[in-house]
Amino acid sequence: MLRRIPSFSRFRLLHHMMGTFSHSLFIHSPSSSLSFSKHCHCSTNTDDTESHSNGTQLLISMRNLCWSGKLKNIDEALDLFQGMARMKPLPSVKDFTLLLGAIVRLKHYTTAISLVKHMFSSLGIEADTITLNIVINCLCRLKLVAFGFSVLGTMFKLGLEPTVMTLTTLINGLCVQGNVAQAVGLADHMEKMWYPLDVYTYGVLINGLCKTGDTLAAVGWLRKMEERNWKPNVVVYSTIMDGLCKDGLVSEALNLCSEMNGKGVRPNLVTYACLIQGLCNFGRWKEAGSLLDEMMKMGMRPDLQMLNILVDAFCKEGKVMQAKSVIGFMILTGEGPDVFTYNSLIHIYCLQNKMNEAMRVFHLMVSRGRLPDIVVFTSLIHGWCKDKNINKAMHLLEEMSKMGFVPDVATWTTLIGGFCQAGRPLAAKELFLNMHKYGQVPNLQTCAVILDGLCKENLLSEAVSLAKAMEKSNLDLNIVIYSILLDGMCSAGKLNAAWELFSSLPGKGLQINVYIYTIMIKGLCKQGSLDKAEDLLINMEENGCLPNNCTYNVFVQGLLTKKEIARSIKYLTIMRDKGFSVDAATTEFIINYLSTNEGDTKIREFLFRKR
Template sequence: MLRRIPSFSRFRRLHHMMGTFSRSLSIRSPSFSLFFSKHCHCSTNTYDTDSHSNGTQFLISMRNLCKSGKVKNIDEALDLFQGMASMKPLPSVKDFTLLLGVIVRLKHYTTAISLVKHIFSSLGIEADTITLNIVINCLCRLKLVAFGFSVLGTMFKLGLEPTVMTLTALINGLCVQGNVAQAVGLVDHMEKMRYPLDVYTYGVLINGLCKTGDTLAAVEWLRKMEERNWKPNVVVYSTIMDGLCKDGLVSEALNLCSEMSGKGVRPNLVTYACLIQGLCNFGRWKETGSLLDEMIKMGMRLDLQTLNILVDAFCKEGKVMQAKSVIGFMILTGEGPDVFTYNSLIHIYCLQNKMNEAMRVFHLMVSRGCLPDIVVFTSLIHGWCKDKNINKVMHLLEEMAKMGFVPDVVTWTTLIGGFCQAGRPLAAKELFLNMHKYGQVPNLQTCAVILDGLCKGNLLSEAVSLAEAMEKSNLDLNIVIYSILLDGMCSAGKLNAAWELFSSLPGKGLQINVYTYTIMIKGLCKQGSLDKAEDLLINMEENGCLPDNCTYNVFVQGLLTKKEIARSIKYLTIMRDKGFSVDAATTEITINYLSTNEGDTRIREFFFPKR
């Protein structure tokens, strides 16, 4: 039942509050008619009503279909609407809103708004709170919250009283749009004026907080609900448990589950799924088993989602036999497996370089009528690329085309990386340049992969030319891209070009990081420019970029190679004082140096002090 505002004075206070709130959030409420004119178009003048002569029977049938959930697609819903719109007299607004609710559940939000416009403007039915609530809900789900506030303003002008559903839809819209802080502000305003909220309102806010990672704030709102004598339902509790698990606070989530059960709220499949996911992520298998036993004792059937969590977790741990056992259980109980299940198994086989096993699973899923998706193909392509088997890769691309799949940017990036690993960087470059022909735009990861492949393939000039073309195309290259080029230049002995590029980075608006500094220091050491490398080491710290273990090791290696023993010991001491340790490369150079007749005793004494 809709909860109405109990007094005209409260209605006026709400009107004033919403105006103040909208201004405080800088929400501009555009003309709602503007939205209609730009986005919503609906025509109902071609409806055939011959089959609906018995209006009463038709309405009874329509109501039963809507309430039973048997309207499965938008075409069926529009047929029903056409029949209603052609009736004389017209059905009540209540019947129209019943059908509109179905269209919203089908997620055809713009269509629902178009039909509301037709109801008001063409059929002459007066607007009411429920219908406008549907419009606000649709707008908010389309992330058009400003238009939602505009409809709220229309409600005030028409003298209609917003309900808790009205404002809850706006709160949800703010959360969906990513403006969770504004949603919190709206709820605070509503509470201050003692506007009646409900469990769903708090649930929407808590869900928004959890989705933005602010789980602790969500817990605070849970406690506020309890203070206001609202009993949180299983959805609210499960949402917070899921957030806690994603934050790594699995024990806290389990405690909250126990608290929930103690208050008489029974956990459901979603509750168990998020807890099992959290436990699996941290390898807490014993507790996972206990939860599964608990589910079975409560008479719950292990659903596909829960079983997929187990398969995926076992695969990530490399426990392939256990994963296959779960899949066997799935088949016995009739719960799948689905494309996600198969992909988990294919992915682990690809990581383990067991490509024949991966392909066997691929053919098995196809034979069982489970069509692979782009993720499955990308996993297999990545596996064959690692195996440097380009023929298999090309065969998979043909299979994709036959099944109607178009490689996405992730697949293209995998392909380009595979050709580079197989020693064919120029072929990889051709793939990169042809991406746009297939409607794909390279991302920064794609750019990094091709440039790295060209540099490592001793094709520095090709890499530099391609990077210059990227800059001219206004691609916003980041420090990772330039670090790849610097590494390629230093490896090729092009120190002057590398130093020129390095010096230009601040002018490009880029912050030089420790990785980039280390590349340059290594290049200078390789050239024998130890003084310049040391100056750069000092300057980086002055610029607020602290050298790390790798930076010091690279510089010490350069010093030891040039037999700069005094400076080597100086920086080895600095490393030790900072808690850093020598790596394998530094150790190898030191051992080789000590094994020669000219080995300096100071190095030996540093590593093996006399007691």
């Protein structure tokens, strides 16, 4: 029994927490301007009217359909409602709410709200808590939680007492919208107002917290739930275990599973699935296998989702034979494989450059009646591009089109990269320029791929003109794009153009990073402008961008190339003092220098000096 607190006091507490929602349901409802007749589309056929003339038979039919779950058609539901609305006297509110509940299960939320409005405004039926709970549920499912709180205000004004289910529905709506902090706050207020949370309320909160990654807070609510003498069910436990596994806390999830078993709550298929996936993600294959055995001994057969988890995990670890064994088990048990299964196997074969095997799986998939999706095609196109077999990649693109698939940006980017790797950057550029004909807009990754391909093939003017076209098309180019251009300019010896672009970056709203500075220092060293390179090295520190290991190595290599031994030793000392070390290229420079007759003993002394 709930301890009763004056409704006005309760409403003020909620009002203080959630803000003012003072208007009535019918001012706020998104369906308020819609008439009942607009939603009903009710049949006017006289035969239909005669078939429902007997009110008692109509109610019996309605109740049977709703209780059995056989009411599957919204038009039939609206016909029933219209028949009930014509009855004299009207059926009870209980019968109307039974039908409304069935309409909500059909996911016709706005229709349900419109019918409630018709009940209140046209039929003269008085609002009750159950009916308004249905409206709140519909609004929350439509992600109109604020309007749900408006209905709560209406309940208080009518002197109706909200139930725990009323407030739990609002908590769930807040969680679905991502307002978990507000949901937690409302739950705290519920307890202060002597609305005891039930198992469903706790489950909603825990699910919301886990979905936002706050698993430790979810564990806290689990403990609070137990303190209130509520027994968590397997759904609550499994939700938290899944969250722990996603946070990388697999051992903690296993401990919670043991705790759950100790309290007499048996794990279900969902429990095992999240634990097995967590173990596979961290390469704990033996434990995953033990759990799978345990599950099957309990009479639970792994479903397609769980088997796909295993296939995907094995493929990511390169364990193709084990993945194929699981697929064999799938076929034997009739549990698949599906598109996801085949894609996992195709993807790993593509990564391993086993394109013939990948295509064999692809053809097997099609022969078994599993239509490939765009992810499968993109994996295969990427594989053939990586293999530098552009003709087969283009053939797959044609196959995609024949099957009604529209290549997305990822597919185009893969193809453009493939043409660049095959030494055909101009063909790649043509693809890039034709993307818009297929309704696709290049993203920054696409831009980076084509510019990098052009620069690496010494087509700098093509790259620069394309970059200018990108700027004119309002593409928001980032620092990565400009670093590609700068590297291309420096490699081609176009230092003046590089310096001009480098100097313009702050004006474009971009912050020059260590990678950009290193590119410029390398270009200046290559040109022999060591003093200017050193000035830039000093300036970058003054600008708050600290040189890294690569920056120092690049500059030392430039000094060694010009036999600037004293300055080389100076910067090698700075590197050592800052905890940096020489890389393979710098080491090779030093060895080559020492092997010549000109080898300066000072650098030898530096290298073998005791610290």
